[in-house]
Amino acid sequence: MTLTNEQILAQLAEKMPGSALSSEIARDGILNIHTTREQIIDLLQLLRDDEQFGFNFLTTLCAIHYPDNTGQELALVYHLHNWQQNVRIRLKVFLPIDDPTVPTATGLWPTANWMERQEYDFFGVVFTGHPDLRRILNVDDMEVFPMRKEYRLEDGTRTDKDDRFFGRDGHVGQSFD
Amino acid sequence: MSKIITAEMPEGMGGEGFFATKLSSAVGLARANSLWPLPFATSCCGIEFMATMGSNYDLARFGMERLSFSPRQADLLMVMGTIAKKMGPILKQVYTQMAEPKWVLAMGACASSGGIFDSYSVLQGIDKVIPVDVYIPGCPPRPEQVIDGIMKIQELVKNEPLRRRHSPEYQHLLEKYQIG
Numbered sequence: 001m002t003l004t005n006e007q008i009l010a011q012l013a014e015k016m017p018g019s020a021l022s023s024e025i026a027r028d029g030i031l032n033i034h035t036t037r038e039q040i041i042d043l044l045q046l047l048r049d050d051e052q053f054g055f056n057f058l059t060t061l062c063a064i065h066y067p068d069n070t071g072q073e074l075a076l077v078y079h080l081h082n083w084q085q086n087v088r089i090r091l092k093v094f095l096p097i098d099d100p101t102v103p104t105a106t107g108l109w110p111t112a113n114w115m116e117r118q119e120y121d122f123f124g125v126v127f128t129g130h131p132d133l134r135r136i137l138n139v140d141d142m143e144v145f146p147m148r149k150e151y152r153l154e155d156g157t158r159t160d161k162d163d164r165f166f167g168r169d170g171h172v173g174q175s176f177d
Numbered sequence: 178m179s180k181i182i183t184a185e186m187p188e189g190m191g192g193e194g195f196f197a198t199k200l201s202s203a204v205g206l207a208r209a210n211s212l213w214p215l216p217f218a219t220s221c222c223g224i225e226f227m228a229t230m231g232s233n234y235d236l237a238r239f240g241m242e243r244l245s246f247s248p249r250q251a252d253l254l255m256v257m258g259t260i261a262k263k264m265g266p267i268l269k270q271v272y273t274q275m276a277e278p279k280w281v282l283a284m285g286a287c288a289s290s291g292g293i294f295d296s297y298s299v300l301q302g303i304d305k306v307i308p309v310d311v312y313i314p315g316c317p318p319r320p321e322q323v324i325d326g327i328m329k330i331q332e333l334v335k336n337e338p339l340r341r342r343h344s345p346e347y348q349h350l351l352e353k354y355q356i357g
Contacts, residue, residue, distance in 0.1 A: 138298065139263050146297050158291070158301045166295050 003053070003087045005031040011052055019043045032090045037102045040078070040093050044108055047080055047089070055080035055089060058105070061115035063123040065097075067149045073097035074123060078105070095125065104130040122147035184210050187335075201339045208252070208278070209334040210240040212327075215251035217271060219258030222285035222317040226257050229320040239327055248274040253330060254307075259287040260300045272307045273356055277342050280330050283309045284323060286316045308350050 005025055012020055012033070019042075021034045035043055047055040059079040066073055072094035080089045093102060104127040105112040116127040117136040124145035127133055135142065144151050154161070187206055189198030214236075218226055230236050230244070245251035248271050260268055272281065283303050286292035289312045291301035303309060310333055313326040341347060 137263070151297070153297065154295050155291070155297050155299065155301050157305075158295065160290060161295050161301070166293075 213245040222257035234320040257284040
């Protein structure tokens with residue numbers, strides 16, 4: 001008997017009431033659950049260790065920046081996978097950009113170490129309790145979090161690129177504000 | 178009739194049983210026909226380079242069949258592919274590890290200018306970190322273009338004065354790149 005989305009929600013309401021602020025079923029059929037940073041680690045632990053859930057694998061962790069979503073600018077998405085029944089689930093946590101802190105999941109999955117470093121690197125999400133929170137992909141002396149929307153995609157030092165050839169209107173050596 | 182083609186003689190005085198020329202011409206001739214390239218291949222241009230090395234295009238014709246995977250024994254640094262900013266210091270380190278005389282060939286749009294990667298994470302041309310002798314345009318360039326670029330390097334090697342690398346201009350160039 002495969003775990004269905006309805007069963008997951010019903011069991012969650014029973015075992016950890018209040019943890020799911022809201023939920024929806026995405027277009028790909030995967031259940032998305034919104035939760036808070038205070039509850040995320042307990043919720044992940046429950047989903048991993050409870051026999052009826054059995055989400056043993058943290059597939060990936062990603063962040064999104066919604067600049068217009070005041071007070072909840074940054075979203076963190078945890079993707080979990082139950083290998084035995086091949087069921088997936090997503091957990092979403094929204095964070096204010098002034099205080100983008102969330103407890104680390106490295107205690108549950110060691111693999112979260114590099115995933116969290118990546119989200120710190122690109123979005124500046126601070127994972128409290130992380131053993132080694134520093135940049136992982138970008139150059140060490142980078143001063144910005146480049147995937148936040150206020151930063152331009154282009155390299156500020158470029159001199160010979162014409163925006164028209166990159167599908168943008170503009171001219172060579174455009175100034176960067 | 179032998180199929181071996183010998184290198185063109187440099188200018189000089191010849192006669193019965195002797196030939197006299199400038200030392201720099203003789204050394205240049207030797208260097209140009211025994212360049213040891215160091216392939217620094219990071220992406221698709223590297224694949225095109227493999228075709229150039231293969232038997233169809235046969236880089237060995239230029240005395241280059243011996244690729245050097247140690248910068249210490251290489252004469253020509255061939256940078257082929259996108260260089261991310263994080264790779265920049267590594268590329269520079271490889272360049273400084275090479276012994277003089279040394280030449281640099283930037284193959285493809287990415288190595289020459291960043292190419293289509295108009296992005297914060299990509300070096301906008303390797304000439305931001307090391308001096309380049311020859312640029313090969315293309316995305317990726319065909320093996321014929323690579324061979325053309327290599328022949329341009331050979332021309333440089335042949336005609337360059339032996340002491341050029343000690344000249345004030347060259348020292349100034351290296352200083353600009355903050356190299357040794």
